[in-house]
Amino acid sequence: MSQSLSVSASQEKGVASPTAMSDRWFSILLVVPAMLVILVFALLPLAYALDVSFRFADLTRGRIGDFVGLDNYRTVLHDSAFWSSVWVTLKFTLTAVTLEMVLGIAIAFLIHGATVGKGVIRSLMILPLATSAAVTGLFWRYLYDPQFGLINYFLGLIGLPEPNWLGDYTIALWSVILFDVWQWTPFVALIALAGLQALPKEPFEAAELDGASTFRVLRTLTFPMLKPVLFLVLVLRTIDSVRLYDAVAVLTRGGPGTVTETMTFYLYRTGLKLFRMDYASTMAIFFLYAMLVASLFALRPLLTQFSSRASEG
Amino acid sequence: MSFSQGWDTGFRVILLYVGVVFVWLGFIEPYFASQSMSVVIMNIVAFVISAAFVVRARSRFIAERQQAEAEVAALMQEDV
């Protein structure tokens, strides 16, 4: 590579004239294509959604209609189905993310202490992450099947009750959570493991010489040093959980009743089943607002920290 | 205020304004008899809160800068 570089360098010497553009213009020019794509295809649709959220738009009655001011916002804010979908989303997010974090971190410690076979273990852990929730989720319906499903077969073997996983309204949300935990716990574990392996050795050796207890080492050394990585995982998982759609769509379609109807699924149903584009767009704006506020408080400081460390190192 | 601080403050102010509107429509407006009256007051309140936020951010940036300048000045004196 370095050879080809020097050859071409000698050939091109005269070409780079002093009139060549400045660093500034060059750098801006490089960003333009990507920015165009993002501005045109991400911001314009959002502007459109904002516009629709101020209008009457019942697609079953034809085109987008008249300007109605803030009426759609009033309707949605006082819609109990909307709030119950928010509540379902919060319940799901809180439970799934907590379970994934706790189990993931525990598994990371488990694997970190292993002496042989780490490579194989890691490869197997990655598998759920490669699959689409829409495809494997669909197959989980077969596993959950009360009559032919393998899960109830195993539960029956140990003599435990065999619930109707997706049909019982007290359990359905837990079934969706279990699927999410299956798919994403390995993600937490892998990143926590990477964090553990990147820890410097010296402080731990010193602590061992001092005869510090394992618990003390964990509390004063390991967790404080892992905190940035764990916080990043937490934020990424939370963002994804709030946006949950695929698993609900293939596992329960929001049912039974509306007990697993998350915000995204309710929005989809309002907009594309009931064709009330106005209410759906309004919810989309709410959703977007919540995500922007969250990203301001959680993601920005975090990623600044990581990216500044990267540019130093 | 530098460009970077301005950008950041602008972004936050927009979020703050919209947030006030949402909270107002959800919780406060039902107590108003007239909807148009409520909207007018809502915008005034949102504007006042946003303006207060900008003023506070500005004074904080100025204070930070003065502090930084004072530190630099102190260091310079030590050197001498």
Add this chain to the structure above:
Amino acid sequence: MLQRESSFPKEALRYGLIVIVLGFIVFPIAWMIITSFKPADAIMVSPPRFLFTPTLDNYVHAIYDKNFLFYIKNTLFISVASTIIVVITGSLAAYSFARYNVGDGHILFFILSTKMFPAIAVILPYFLIFREVGRTGAGKFLGIGLDQPGALIISYTVFNLPFAIWLLVSFFQDIPRELEHSARLDGLSRLKVLAKVVCPLAAPGIAVTGVFTLIFSWNEFLFAYILTRKAASTVTVGVESFFTLQGILWGPVAAAATISVLPMLVFVLAMQRYMVRGLTFGAVRG
């Protein structure tokens, strides 16, 4: 970390737990692959049957009767096209962010915050816009409209670009600047430096980003589900076509799911060294 002398029972317990965890993780995928080889009379039985004569009937049904390869072909075309666009525009932008720090970090954060957009929030405008555009002559010609591949290519490009830029920035930051400086001093133009010095060095990172983009596009469901009906449907939606009035044909579903999941499993295993880095937008260099 701490290398204490480990006793045998402790190690046995550790590996016992690891095996249980791995069992839980691998089992659903394994059972899916096993089911795909089951004859029809061994699928809907209680208790589940573990011993059976393997058959390819389900694959035959999925491929010939349900025309599943059609969905594979669609998905391949759509995800490869969008990956190419993402990698090219993303690399240019990421290089600029990593080296020239355009926009002082603010543009980079703006790009990231578009990644935070809930896809569902833009899907309604996409639906309405593509419906209109698809009716115009230009829309028909370019294949941009509901149930046409262009709509999905655009959607996937927009939604993968922020991720790709962030990951690529982290890879470009790893390349030492000295080589570029000396190449510039040798008289190469900036564009030539980028093409002949930086790109070869960044090639592994660009490849990794491309594969990630491909996987995400391949596995995407929401856009494919809402913006397509039949003609441009992708595998994730295609699997749903196995729902019939008589119920779900689990054998063919398992076969189709296996076909659609397998290529991505292979990709991911090949890339496992970069998995952690990719999944954290380049923030954690595992």
